[in-house]
Amino acid sequence: MLLEGKVAIVTGGGSGFGRATSLLFAKEGAKVVVVDYNEEGARQTAEDIKNAGGQAIYVKADVSKEEDVKHFVDEAVKAFGKLDIIFNNAGIYVPGNAEEQKTEDWDRIINVNLRGVFFGCKYAIPEMKKNGGGVIINTASAAALIGFPEAIAYAASKGGVVSLTRAVAVDFAKAGIRANCICPGTSETAITKDVLANEQLRNMFLAPIPMGRFGQPDDIAKAALFLASDLSAYITGATIPVDGGWTMA
Numbered sequence: 001m002l003l004e005g006k007v008a009i010v011t012g013g014g015s016g017f018g019r020a021t022s023l024l025f026a027k028e029g030a031k032v033v034v035v036d037y038n039e040e041g042a043r044q045t046a047e048d049i050k051n052a053g054g055q056a057i058y059v060k061a062d063v064s065k066e067e068d069v070k071h072f073v074d075e076a077v078k079a080f081g082k083l084d085i086i087f088n089n090a091g092i093y094v095p096g097n098a099e100e101q102k103t104e105d106w107d108r109i110i111n112v113n114l115r116g117v118f119f120g121c122k123y124a125i126p127e128m129k130k131n132g133g134g135v136i137i138n139t140a141s142a143a144a145l146i147g148f149p150e151a152i153a154y155a156a157s158k159g160g161v162v163s164l165t166r167a168v169a170v171d172f173a174k175a176g177i178r179a180n181c182i183c184p185g186t187s188e189t190a191i192t193k194d195v196l197a198n199e200q201l202r203n204m205f206l207a208p209i210p211m212g213r214f215g216q217p218d219d220i221a222k223a224a225l226f227l228a229s230d231l232s233a234y235i236t237g238a239t240i241p242v243d244g245g246w247t248m249a
């Protein structure tokens with residue numbers, strides 16, 4: 001097992017990539033703290049882990065609120081004694097270009113997608129330092145790598161996540177903390193459900209993917225597992241597209 005004895009926090013663990021990653025981390029031996037503001041989703045993921053013989057707790061939290069993030073890091077340490085891994089993955093998407101995006105949507109997207117990742121790092125790092133190191137994995141997006149239509153705030157937030165990840169990697173490498181980010185391409189989860197239900201948009205998003213299929217939650221979970229484990233022991237500050245070749249084409 002790749003994560004035997006490790007304690008991992010997964011934000012956005014109630015759905016999509018976060019749920020798949022929580023289940024995979026637990027299968028690989030990690031004790032998982034499932035965080036989501038959708039309490040029912042988080043509870044279900046933790047329940048499924050326990051039913052499969054793993055160990056998990058869930059915490060309802062909004063990652064854009066500093067006190068919530070501090071609380072779930074404290075809960076992880078209280079439940080399992082330490083913290084080794086955090087997957088800062090919770091995120092939201094509201095379409096809009098620079099002319100039309102509402103300012104309140106801009107603020108909410110930046111607060112969840114970027115400020116939330118900052119808080120995750122800020123409160124996880126001191127706990128990781130106590131054990132001589134740890135692993136941070138952040139979910140950015142292909143929207144951080146290429147011009148992405150109708151996503152001004154989302155693209156900006158995810159570009160920020162890429163830069164933040166590099167900054168954390170250089171600041172804390174000597175503390176034994178690795179930080180990397182995953183840039184998923186268009187994938188079939190709740191966040192894309194409405195867009196991909198529209199046949200015209202579905203075809204538009206599928207056309208530029210060389211592998212000819214959308215991403216699935218397990219595609220991201222496997223990349224997260226690689227980055228969380230010692231298989232990636234000499235990788236830090238990296239931005240890893242998991243997108244079927246979309247941003248390489």
Ligand SMILES: NC(=O)c1ccc[n+]([C@@H]2O[C@H](COP(=O)([O-])OP(=O)(O)OC[C@H]3O[C@@H](n4cnc5c(N)ncnc54)[C@H](O)[C@@H]3O)[C@@H](O)[C@H]2O)c1
Nearest residue numbers: 012015016017037062063090091141184186187189190191
């Ligand atoms: N699906 C895609 O095509 C795609 C592509 C690139 C990047 N992403 C990113 O992947 C990440 C996961 O998204 P997903 O595709 O699994 O979508 P999803 O909607 O299935 O899961 C996101 C989860 O995050 C939770 N969440 C949202 N805001 C939160 C908050 N403030 N506090 C706590 N939890 C919150 C939601 O309740 C949900 O359970 C997001 O950061 C998203 O931007 C998704």
